[in-house]
Amino acid sequence: MQTGLLHLHSFVAYILLAVLVIAIVVNALAGFQGKPYGETNRKLSLYGLIATHLQVLIGLILYFVSPKGMSALSGEAMKVSGIRFYVLEHPLMMILAAILITIGYSKSKKANESKRKFNSMLVYYVIGLIFILSRLPWDAWLG
Ligand code: HEM
Numbered sequence: 001m002q003t004g005l006l007h008l009h010s011f012v013a014y015i016l017l018a019v020l021v022i023a024i025v026v027n028a029l030a031g032f033q034g035k036p037y038g039e040t041n042r043k044l045s046l047y048g049l050i051a052t053h054l055q056v057l058i059g060l061i062l063y064f065v066s067p068k069g070m071s072a073l074s075g076e077a078m079k080v081s082g083i084r085f086y087v088l089e090h091p092l093m094m095i096l097a098a099i100l101i102t103i104g105y106s107k108s109k110k111a112n113e114s115k116r117k118f119n120s121m122l123v124y125y126v127i128g129l130i131f132i133l134s135r136l137p138w139d140a141w142l143g
């Protein structure tokens with residue numbers, strides 16, 4: 001089960017990055033051109049939110065079954081950067097990223113003006129994406 005989950009987590013990571021980048025670029029272009037926040041913009045934000053939530057949920061389950069997750073958690077592990085990465089840094093930053101993206105989605109949904117809808121989505125999604133990029137296991141994933 002761990003192998004299947006890891007493959008899924010690895011695959012959804014590609015989808016998530018693609019969806020977030022497309023949502024950010026399309027909405028940024030529309031926002032800067034002063035266009036109204038339309039149905040496409042709303043849907044792109046929603047797809048970004050769904051992909052993020054799904055990936056965090058898979059990650060949480062993986063954390064309990066992977067030997068690199070909870071079972072590796074110990075005081076000693078904190079001194080070893082390779083172990084600390086999956087035990088603490090990766091999960092923590094990804095959860096924070098998901099919280100930011102959820103806040104951005106929610107603020108954007110509640111705002112009335114198009115300009116505010118674009119701005120709250122963009123600010124939170126961009127910071128969330130930076131958090132994600134900062135703690136991806138690039139070598140294990142692509143190497
Ligand atoms: C770790 C488990 C999860 C947590 C803690 C969580 C949390 C949340 C929260 C707080 C919201 C509210 C956002 C708002 O203010 O509108 C939300 C909305 C949503 N989430 Fe999740 N979620 C989780 C898993 C998932 C999964 C697995 C999916 C689907 C694959 C998903 C899809 C959605 C959708 C579609 C919305 C509603 C968007 C809307 O308001 O139209 N979530 N979630």
Ligand code: HEM
Pocket residue numbers: 006009010013016052055056057059060061062063066067068069086090091094095097132136137140141
């Ligand atoms: C935006 C959210 C996330 C993204 C984009 C992401 C991405 C990734 C990627 C690309 C890998 C490497 C897969 C591979 O080796 O092929 C990975 C591994 C892992 N992730 Fe995540 N992750 C996210 C959230 C989480 C969360 C919330 C947790 C735990 C609570 C988590 C736990 C893990 C663990 C334990 C591994 C290593 C599993 C192993 O090698 O056995 N991830 N993640």
